[in-house]
Amino acid sequence: MLWSGWGDPAKARELPDQIRTLLRDLMGVGEPVEAVALEEVRLPRPTLSPAALAELAAVVGAAHVRTDHESRVRHTRGKSTPDLLRMREGDASDAPDAVVLPAGHEEVLRVLEVCSAHRVAVVPFGGGTSVVGGLVAGQGVVALDLGRLDRLVSVDTESMVAELEPGLRAPDAERLLAEHGLTLGHFPQSYEYATLGGFAAARSSGQASAGYGRFDDMVVGLTVATPSGALDLGRAPKSAAGPDLRQLVLGSEGAFGVITSLRLRVRRRPSATVYEGWRFETFQAGSAAMRRLAQEGVLPAVLRLSDETETMIGLARPEAIGSGDSGCLLIAGHEKDRGAAAAVLAEQGGAHLGAEPGQAWEHGRFAAPYLRDSLLAAGATVETLETAGFWSNLPRLYDAVRLTLHAELGSPLVMCHISHVYETGASLYFTVVTNQGLPEWERAKRAVNEAIVTAGGTISHHHGVGRDHSQAYAEEIGPLGVEILRAVKQRLDPQGIMNPGVLIACPPPATG
Numbered sequence: 001m002l003w004s005g006w007g008d009p010a011k012a013r014e015l016p017d018q019i020r021t022l023l024r025d026l027m028g029v030g031e032p033v034e035a036v037a038l039e040e041v042r043l044p045r046p047t048l049s050p051a052a053l054a055e056l057a058a059v060v061g062a063a064h065v066r067t068d069h070e071s072r073v074r075h076t077r078g079k080s081t082p083d084l085l086r087m088r089e090g091d092a093s094d095a096p097d098a099v100v101l102p103a104g105h106e107e108v109l110r111v112l113e114v115c116s117a118h119r120v121a122v123v124p125f126g127g128g129t130s131v132v133g134g135l136v137a138g139q140g141v142v143a144l145d146l147g148r149l150d151r152l153v154s155v156d157t158e159s160m161v162a163e164l165e166p167g168l169r170a171p172d173a174e175r176l177l178a179e180h181g182l183t184l185g186h187f188p189q190s191y192e193y194a195t196l197g198g199f200a201a202a203r204s205s206g207q208a209s210a211g212y213g214r215f216d217d218m219v220v221g222l223t224v225a226t227p228s229g230a231l232d233l234g235r236a237p238k239s240a241a242g243p244d245l246r247q248l249v250l251g252s253e254g255a256f257g258v259i260t261s262l263r264l265r266v267r268r269r270p271s272a273t274v275y276e277g278w279r280f281e282t283f284q285a286g287s288a289a290m291r292r293l294a295q296e297g298v299l300p301a302v303l304r305l306s307d308e309t310e311t312m313i314g315l316a317r318p319e320a321i322g323s324g325d326s327g328c329l330l331i332a333g334h335e336k337d338r339g340a341a342a343a344v345l346a347e348q349g350g351a352h353l354g355a356e357p358g359q360a361w362e363h364g365r366f367a368a369p370y371l372r373d374s375l376l377a378a379g380a381t382v383e384t385l386e387t388a389g390f391w392s393n394l395p396r397l398y399d400a401v402r403l404t405l406h407a408e409l410g411s412p413l414v415m416c417h418i419s420h421v422y423e424t425g426a427s428l429y430f431t432v433v434t435n436q437g438l439p440e441w442e443r444a445k446r447a448v449n450e451a452i453v454t455a456g457g458t459i460s461h462h463h464g465v466g467r468d469h470s471q472a473y474a475e476e477i478g479p480l481g482v483e484i485l486r487a488v489k490q491r492l493d494p495q496g497i498m499n500p501g502v503l504i505a506c507p508p509p510a511t512g
């Protein structure tokens with residue numbers, strides 16, 4: 001993973017001429033911005049005591065406690081645009097003092113014991129793709145990299161449940177499951193780098209959520225190491241034995257403990273997926289068609305609708321970006337017979353475009369993050385944000401976000417798509433390109449968060465809360481909700497060492 005951007009540097013993408021012209025002539029985007037070299041990145045002076053480092057090394061082995069420049073840089077923050085812009089400028093002031101790589105559940109428990117005793121904060125680190133400030137470390141903090149917990153532990157093909165370790169990256173998990181003819185069916189845009197533990201900890205949702213559900217729907221059981229001991233949850237597909245404590249862990253973003261094992265529902269790999277494109281006159285017409293598909297139970301595995309602006313720019317087809325298409329492009333990916341879904345789409349006014357747009361989307365489905373790097377290098381600020389709401393409230397939410405972004409940023413390019421749908425509602429995913437800098441973007445983001453809460457949406461459908469959304473999350477769940485989460489944290493993590501600052505504002509660990 002490129003430390004100052006996304007993915008494999010060999011896959012870097014040139015900006016098409018139409019986009020360069022749009023940025024320069026219509027949006028007034030300024031000069032290209034070079035990233036500093038890795039060795040020029042500025043790190044804070046470490047403050048971890050030699051005694052704490054020695055005890056950590058005794059648990060995981062000296063080779064698995066890393067304090068070198070590159071390891072610290074690579075575990076600094078996540079991959080939001082503000083994170084990347086700071087890294088490009090050489091600012092790693094939130095770098096952890098050390099990166100610790102345990103090999104299993106018992107070692108995680110012992111690392112937490114050492115860190116509790118020394119009042120050292122711990123930030124669990126999966127793929128490092130958080131876009132909500134979920135990985136802010138800082139002085140005296142350890143990044144707990146779960147990359148060595150990377151095994152497929154067992155497969156039960158009768159129950160269709162697999163036990164996997166949390167540090168597995170999604171492609172590795174899919175490769176191991178494919179050997180048994182199985183799949184998770186979880187393909188977020190961060191697929192190439194994100195881990196199973198990160199998906200569970202942040203309640204991720206993938207591009208095939210219409211067919212496979214969200215990641216939290218797949219978790220039938222999990223094991224968690226906390227500073228107060230271990231929790232092992234989920235011993236049946238469904239249970240009436242009290243509240244479901246798995247739900248306290250899903251979405252907890254490392255604030256309560258470390259997920260060390262996951263029992264996940266798996267499915268047989270489909271023999272083929274048939275992709276196709278449809279065009280709708282308006283976003284409203286396309287979203288009404290999606291609603292019918294969800295409510296009539298004939299959803300394809302993949303379903304994605306771009307609004308007019310996103311269709312015009314061609315974001316759903318990175319190879320054809322700047323193509324200037326009209327209307328609203330809908331992509332469907334069918335793993336079963338497409339007949340019932342196609343009939344609904346046609347009845348709702350969709351024009352069938354054939355296989356090509358769907359195949360182009362499938363081909364470029366993980367390319368957009370590389371495009372973001374090229375836009376940042378060209379001097380534009382580009383970022384995404386998302387929310388979800390009930391169908392009846394979706395138009396209000398859509399307008400509220402767009403109006404706020406335009407009011408805050410002058411003339412940004414605001415694109416939107418729907419790619420996660422339910423019988424009762426859907427998520428809205430916005431991509432914003434602006435000539436404004438980081439402070440203006442951060443002000444706009446605060447205003448959008450407020451607008452989302454006011455318009456009745458949730459502050460996150462799948463990116464999570466992190467630090468960036470903690471204030472809006474507190475408004476969403478109310479003071480009593482915040483108190484409940486604080487009480488849980490106090491019980492599981494009495495010293496407050498687990499990822500302080502994410503989810504709910506809590507005092508940092510007292511230095512001992």
Ligand SMILES: Cc1cc2nc3c(=O)[nH]c(=O)nc-3n(C[C@H](O)[C@H](O)[C@H](O)COP(=O)(O)OP(=O)(O)OC[C@H]3O[C@@H](n4cnc5c(N)ncnc54)[C@H](O)[C@@H]3O)c2cc1C
Pocket residue numbers: 006078079080123124125126127128129130131134135146166167187188189190193194195196197198199200201202203204205206207252253254255257258259260369462463464466499502
């Ligand atoms: C370009 C890009 C595209 C993205 N697309 C999508 C998308 O399509 N869908 C989507 O859902 N998200 C998307 N994301 C967001 C991100 O990939 C998800 O939040 C993902 O779930 C994070 O996984 P990770 O392994 O990278 O976790 P990290 O970023 O390493 O961690 C995320 C949070 O979980 C905590 N954590 C990680 N592992 C554990 C563990 N084992 N136990 C306890 N806590 C843990 C961390 O401390 C942190 O707070 C995208 C991000 C980027 C940069």
